[in-house]
Amino acid sequence: MNATMDVLVSLSKRRGFVFQSSEIYGGTGSCWDYGPLGVELKNNIKRVWWRDFVQARADMVGIDASILMHSTVWKASGHLDHFTDPMVDCRECKHRFRADHVNDLPWTHHCPATKGNKFTIPPGEPCGHCGQRRTLCPECGKGELTAPRQFNLMFKTFMGPVEEDAAVTYLRPETAQAMFVNFDNVLQSMRLKLPFGVAQAGRSFRNEITPGNFIFRTREFEQMEIEYFVNPHDRVDGRPADEYWHDRWIGDCMAWFQRYGLRDENLRLREHDKDELAHYAKRTVDIEYKFPIGWSELMGIANRTDFDLKQHSKWSGKSLTYFDEERKEHVVPYVVEPAAGVDRALLAFMADAYREEEVRGEKRVVLRFHPELAPLKVAVLPLLKKREDIVRVAQTIRADLARQWRVVYDDTAAIGRLYRRQDEVGTPYCVTVDVQTVGDAERGETGDQRVTIRERDSMEQIRVPVAELAAVFRELLGGVTWADLAPRYPPVRS
Numbered sequence: 001m002n003a004t005m006d007v008l009v010s011l012s013k014r015r016g017f018v019f020q021s022s023e024i025y026g027g028t029g030s031c032w033d034y035g036p037l038g039v040e041l042k043n044n045i046k047r048v049w050w051r052d053f054v055q056a057r058a059d060m061v062g063i064d065a066s067i068l069m070h071s072t073v074w075k076a077s078g079h080l081d082h083f084t085d086p087m088v089d090c091r092e093c094k095h096r097f098r099a100d101h102v103n104d105l106p107w108t109h110h111c112p113a114t115k116g117n118k119f120t121i122p123p124g125e126p127c128g129h130c131g132q133r134r135t136l137c138p139e140c141g142k143g144e145l146t147a148p149r150q151f152n153l154m155f156k157t158f159m160g161p162v163e164e165d166a167a168v169t170y171l172r173p174e175t176a177q178a179m180f181v182n183f184d185n186v187l188q189s190m191r192l193k194l195p196f197g198v199a200q201a202g203r204s205f206r207n208e209i210t211p212g213n214f215i216f217r218t219r220e221f222e223q224m225e226i227e228y229f230v231n232p233h234d235r236v237d238g239r240p241a242d243e244y245w246h247d248r249w250i251g252d253c254m255a256w257f258q259r260y261g262l263r264d265e266n267l268r269l270r271e272h273d274k275d276e277l278a279h280y281a282k283r284t285v286d287i288e289y290k291f292p293i294g295w296s297e298l299m300g301i302a303n304r305t306d307f308d309l310k311q312h313s314k315w316s317g318k319s320l321t322y323f324d325e326e327r328k329e330h331v332v333p334y335v336v337e338p339a340a341g342v343d344r345a346l347l348a349f350m351a352d353a354y355r356e357e358e359v360r361g362e363k364r365v366v367l368r369f370h371p372e373l374a375p376l377k378v379a380v381l382p383l384l385k386k387r388e389d390i391v392r393v394a395q396t397i398r399a400d401l402a403r404q405w406r407v408v409y410d411d412t413a414a415i416g417r418l419y420r421r422q423d424e425v426g427t428p429y430c431v432t433v434d435v436q437t438v439g440d441a442e443r444g445e446t447g448d449q450r451v452t453i454r455e456r457d458s459m460e461q462i463r464v465p466v467a468e469l470a471a472v473f474r475e476l477l478g479g480v481t482w483a484d485l486a487p488r489y490p491p492v493r494s
């Protein structure tokens with residue numbers, strides 16, 4: 001079964017992934033807080049992204065820039081003039097809508113053919129009783145909508161103690177601009193040769209007119225962006241370098257999402273039409289995911305040409321060029337930009353991992369997270385919480401493994417229940433300590449010093465010496481599959 005958004009919202013709250021921000025005050029419609037498991041999942045997504053796209057590559061470096069930037073950055077980038085959405089307001093209930101989304105909403109209708117009875121009608125459809133189409137506010141069904149007005153999505157604030165025009169600045173609406181304004185700093189300090197990329201993961205802010213759909217569209221979110229600079233005069237495989245690298249990045253990003261668990265049938269590419277391209281883009285391709293709300297953008301990969309470096313050079317008066325030693329000329333690099341949202345990636349990984357299964361006549365909910373993404377890697381469970389020796393061994397194992405991974409100890413329910421709890425949050429492995437492990441000191445039995453490891457997806461169990469646990473998890477959490485490792489140990493029949 002595919003998870004609905006309601007199911008994911010409810011699981012997220014119940015199991016500590018995501019909470020409504022400021023919930024005790026009634027919450028905000030557009031901000032969400034990551035709970036104890038959510039923050040682990042989110043950190044894991046950012047960590048593997050950084051490891052795969054920065055650490056592992058000789059042509060990549062990273063930065064971590066401030067959110068508040070010089071206000072001219074936003075003039076130069078075009079955000080002050082172009083980063084707008086058309087909005088309309090209801091004159092009656094004051095509800096605000098994106099003009100281009102208004103026809104995609106279900107609409108409220110007070111039907112004259114049924115004595116003004118109120119109906120909610122699906123988007124774009126006429127009323128089944130009177131045949132009217134929507135002309136009024138879709139929310140209240142009474143007010144007229146204003147003509148569209150352009151609304152800038154940047155959050156405005158003031159730098160310093162005085163709220164005057166000269167002090168106006170903005171919360172960054174994308175992380176990208178810091179890579180452009182630091183282009184020369186990075187180039188000179190790291191002595192880089194084209195092509196090379198600069199990556200950054202961090203918060204961005206957009207005063208979205210209609211945020212919603214859980215963490216899909218929020219006003220504060222995180223991005224993982226790369227600006228990959230190429231020499232526009234170079235050719236690779238007979239093609240202009242920017243076009244070659246654009247396609248390479250599309251392929252690499254798609255493969256990355258597949259590698260960490262998104263199923264092929266839930267992923268697709270979408271080419272932007274010429275009339276929807278951003279003002280800076282020569283070509284943009286989105287990776288779309290089949291979210292519970294339907295196919296929607298997961299990330300975008302744009303060819304921004306030399307637009308940004310030229311703009312910042314013009315507005316700052318500083319040269320932002322690269323000296324091409326071979327051709328003995330200064331060039332303004334082109335840039336390919338793979339831009340992903342952390343929150344959207346998390347939502348996609350969660351939706352894709354969600355399964356409802358039937359096990360021995362009972363429903364089991366399981367999040368089949370890739371082990372590298374799973375918020376908890378191992379749960380250590382004592383079979384009998386009243387046996388001090390069992391608890392002591394289990395606690396020692398937890399402390400030992402926790403030096404390398406996020407590992408929890410839980411003795412608050414019977415074993416079957418504990419397994420289900422860990423399945424529901426996607427913990428790939430459970431370790432159970434039982435009587436066989438510790439033996440019975442009073443009878444002079446030493447125990448076999450082995451514990452049971454249970455794998456989440458197959459629910460298979462094997463018996464492993466305590467002394468080998470760390471090595472076994474280094475393999476399992478380092479890429480060795482259960483199918484390859486399990487045959488080395490005796491199975492446990494449940």
Ligand code: GAP
Binds near residue numbers: 176215218220337343
């Ligand atoms: N620098 C280019 C750029 O920012 P974008 O398509 O506007 O491009 C990139 O944003 C990614 O950031 C999106 O694909 C999406 O994953 C994420 N994103 C954008 N706006 C968002 C929002 N309001 N809430 C959550 N994620 C958002």
